[in-house]
Amino acid sequence: MKVEENEVGGQREAILEARDIYFSYRMRRGGELPVLQGLTITIYYAEFVGIVGPSGCGKSTLLRIMAGLLRPRSGEVFFRGRPITKPTPRISIMFQSPSLFPWYTVLENVMLALIHEKELSREEKEERAKAFLDMVGLSGFESAYPTELSGGMRQRVALARALVSQPDLLLMDEPFSNLDPLTAISLRREILNMWMNQALPPSSIVMVSHDVEELVEMAERIVVLTERPARIAGVVEVNMPRPRSRRSREFYEYVDRIYTMLS
Amino acid sequence: MLDSSTLIVILLGLMASWARMGVALVISILFSLGVGIAAGMSRVLERVIIPVLDILQSIPILSFFPLALYAFVSLNPILGPELAAIFLIFTSQVWNIAFGVYEAVRVMPGELLEVSRALNLGAGRRFLNLYLPITFPRIAANLPASWANGLYFLVASEIISVGGMRVELFGIGSVSAGFIISGRYLELLVSIVAVAVAVLLTNALVFLPLIRMSERYRMEEVPVEVPRVWLDRVFKPLKDVFSHAYLPGHRELASAFSGISSRMGELRRYLWPLIGVVLLTLTLYLSPLLSNIPTGIGMMLDGFTRLGVNVFAMLGFSVLRVAAAILLTLLWVIPLTVLIHGRRILESMVVPLLQLGASIPATLIAPLIMDMVSSWGAPIELGALIIIILGIQWYLxxxxxxxxxxxxxxxxxxxxxxxxxxxxxxxxxxxxxxxxSLVTGLIVAMGGGWNTLIIAERLEVEGRVWEVAAPGIGKTISLAISMGDIPLLASATIAMATFIVLLNRLLWRRLHGIAVSKLRVVEEA
Structure with a gap:
């Protein structure tokens, strides 16, 4: 666990609370397709939360509601005690695909996240973007275009773009599912290192995935959702020392517990 | 007031015009099948046919008309004008169908041909069992666009005077022109609405079923539909009708034009030979009228001498008009598209309205515009600008x-x-x-704009003439048509066609270069 500087009287302080979230998609043939049915999830400071559930259960929808990109039909999301209705630079989101603009260089893509930082000069923005590119191992690629990069490198650019605004909370929607296994391993390690280093953003991470092993390796707490409409099937606290070995018996017990909840 | 006999005249006019366009469309399909399959199957024929089709489609359609009229009337004085009208409509319908057939044959999987060889199918069976099914979807998809194109030139084909010869064929074009001249605006409005309704009905009852029927012959995957809002339940059936209703089906047109752009590489090699083809085509057109070729060349030279350096002023003014019209159109198109993007309910209300508007050909309302502009005492230049905008805004x-x-x-x-x-x-x-898409839209709008210039810069209806004060290449062409001045018509047309080819080449290649290098946007196939 990251240093608990925000502990208040033995109680951990919430960074984000989603209260009683209801969401449905309107169907073409009329009627509504309920996706999330009264979900309540609290994310604490300095926490790494994993969300897993059967495909199509509404994991990504939940993440987008947390980011303020979608409005729930009912229920509210509080970020640091205030309700959020629209995206804020204090929360970053990373999608399954890197979604980089092909007409901008790597550096310009990262700087795009600083567009509202009015007090920074262009040079300062460039400095900061370069520092974050360096952090994700892409120094020297600033002037390359996304089409010239490999899939793993593009996802690193997306990570740098998500972090450059120094958010308190990073939301990730299956960020490794389009990468080859080796690239995914190194990117997972880097994200974990960044999260554990308290000098670096973000404080908390929420990651949606369908890869149970990946979540047990990374997360401190795993929220298991039911099939659509999603409810919470259970919550698993992963109390394993880091770095976690995927070969240990303990690891498999966690994985099995989650699979049992899923089925 | 509107009486039943007027309504009957409008209805009969519609039927006559629709029959005219139907005959032209059938000829277009047959021609396209012949030429398109030939070009798709034979490398040698492809080299000849494709550049010729390319250049023929960049010659302003109206310029064909006097020549065709003379030729058909000299063949048969009674049926001549009718045949000439059908020919004009044919030239406006045929190119996109022909390119569609050609492309369908080109992308046909080679195994299919081998199988039909192995089965020892004869030419007739091969046509019925292979070429017809494989080209059917492309033909069907192009029908609404071709119909709209034909409608655009319908008015001009039904009522025109060339030299001393005055042609008036019974049809909705000539009927509505008559309403304008006699100031019967209510009747005019009714016939315009009737045309829009007839277009929608034709699409719903003829073209849409054909397109549906052709779906199963499609080689490509059917695009996946995204989930939509509930309003679609109401609008979906309507939308299917509307989505094929607007002027030249934008997707077909866009793909036709991106096809042209990919052929631009070839065009560069062919540029000078192409201009030779223009000359040759026009000379061939002229030859029935002239005793021999040398005289034809002499007349052509005479036309060019009379155009002289003024031709640059004409082209300059015309290109300014088209550019101004494009800019003004973008001023409403871009804010509106930004506004409806992502707002699905607003989109599902706005788009069908625009599609309805687009099914009314600009040529039909052009005289009305000119009449209004001149009665306000405004310069005809304004009317010309409005007509060009009407002609291009839907493409954009x-x-x-x-x-x-x-x-x-x-x-x-x-x-x-x-x-x-x-x-x-x-x-x-x-x-x-x-x-x-902006670049494609500009190219298409430029093309449409040039064709519209001929009616926008100088419009003549039943003896009434509205023309811009400043020079214009369209004005000159329109004047030459009216006077039956073939040398002037031919030289002005060649000047315009050459200018279009050069402009497309210089502008398109440059913008395309920017799209690829600066924006790193790869053109979708």
């Missing part, structure tokens, strides 16, 4: 709208997440993403 709207539709939703969501909105979103996302 539907092509740019198509560009907006292709923006990946994740990129939009990313902009939401980063708080990039308003002008910033336009600059960082919309503009780069729609740039290729």
């Amino acid at each position: 709207f539907f092509i740019i709208y198509g560009g907006f539709k292709s923006i990946p939703s994740e990129e939009v969501m990313l902009c939401d997440a980063l708080g990039i909105k308003g002008l910033g979103r336009f600059r960082h996302l919309y503009f780069p993403r729609i740039f290729p």
Whole structure:
């Protein structure tokens, strides 16, 4: 666990609370397709939360509601005690695909996240973007275009773009599912290192995935959702020392517990 | 007041015009099958046919008309005008169908041909069992666009005077021209609405079923439909009708033009030979009228001498008019497309309205515009500008709208997440993403604009003439048509066609270069 500087009287302080979230998609043939049915999830400071559930259960929808990109039909999301209705630079989101603009260089893509930082000069923005590119191992690629990069490198650019605004909370929607296994391993390690280093953003991470092993390796707490409409099937606290070995018996017990909840 | 006999006249006029266009469409399909399959199957024929088709389609259609009229009347004085009208409509319908057939044959899997060889199918069976099914979807998809194109030139083909010869064929074009001249605006309005309704009905009852029927012959995957809002339940049946109703089906047109752009590489090699082809074609057109070729060349030279250096002023003024019209159109098209992008309910209300508007050909309302402009005492230049806008705005709207539709939703969501909105979103996302469609739209609008110039810069209806004061190449062509001045017509047409080819080449290649190098947007196949 990251240093608990925000502990208040033995109680951990919430960074984000989603209260009683209801969401449905309107169907073409009329009627509504309920996706999330009264979900309540609290994310604490300095926490790494994993969300897993059967495909199509509404994991990504939940993440987008947390980011303020979608409005729930009912229920509210509080970020640091205030309700959020629209995206804020204090929360970053990373999608399954890197979604980089092909007409901008790597550096310009990262700087795009600083567009509202009015007090920074262009040079300062460039400095900061370069520092974050360096952090994700892409120094020297600033002037390359996304089409010239490999899939793993593009996802690193997306990570740098998500972090450059120094958010308190990073939301990730299956960020490794389009990468080859080796690239995914190194990117997972880097994200974990960044999260554990308290000098670096973000404080908390929420990651949606369908890869149970990946979540047990990374997360401190795993929220298991039911099939659509999603409810919470259970919550698993992963109390394993880091770095976690995927070969240990303990690891498999966690994985099995989650699979049992899923089925 | 509107009486029943007027309604009957309108109805009969519609039927006559529809029959005319139907005959032309059948000829277009037969011609396209012959020429398109030949070009698709034989490398040698392809080298000849494709450049010739390319150049023929960049010659302003109206310029064909006097020559065709003379030729057909000299063949048969009674049926001549009718045949000439059908020919004019044919030349406006045929090119996109022909290119569609050609492309369908070109992309046909080679195994299919081998199988039909192995089965020892004869030419007739091969046509019925292989070429017809494989080209059917492309033909069907192009029908609404061809119909709209034909409708655009219907008015001009039904009522025109060339030299001393005055042609008036019974049809909705001549009927509505009569209403304008006699100031019967209510009747005019009714016939315009009747045309729009007839277009929608034709699409719903003829073309749409054909397109549906052709779906199963399609080689490509059917695009996946995205979930939509409940309003679609109401609008879906209507939308199917509307989506094929607007002027030249934008997707077909866009693909036809991107096809042309990919052929631009070939065009560069062929540029000078091509201009030779223009000359040759026109000389061939002239030859029935002239005793021999040398005299023809002499007359052509005479035409060019009379045009002289003025031709540059004409082209200059005309290109300014088209450019101004394009700019003014973009002023409403871009804000509107930005506004309806992502607002699905608004979109499902606005788009069908525009499609309805687009099914009314600009040529039909052009005389009305001129009449109004001159009664206000405004310069005819204003009327010309409005008519050019009417002629091009739908292309621009539907092509740019198509560009907006292709923006990946994740990129939009990313902009939401980063708080990039308003002008910033336009600059960082919309503009780069729609740039290729913008270029395609500009090219198509340019093409449409040049054709519209001939009626916009000088319009003659039943002896009434509205013409711009400043020079214009369209004005000159229209004047030459009216006077039956073939040398002037031929030389002005060649000047215009050459200018279009050069402009497309210089402008298109440059903009395309920017799209690829600066914006790193790869043109979709």
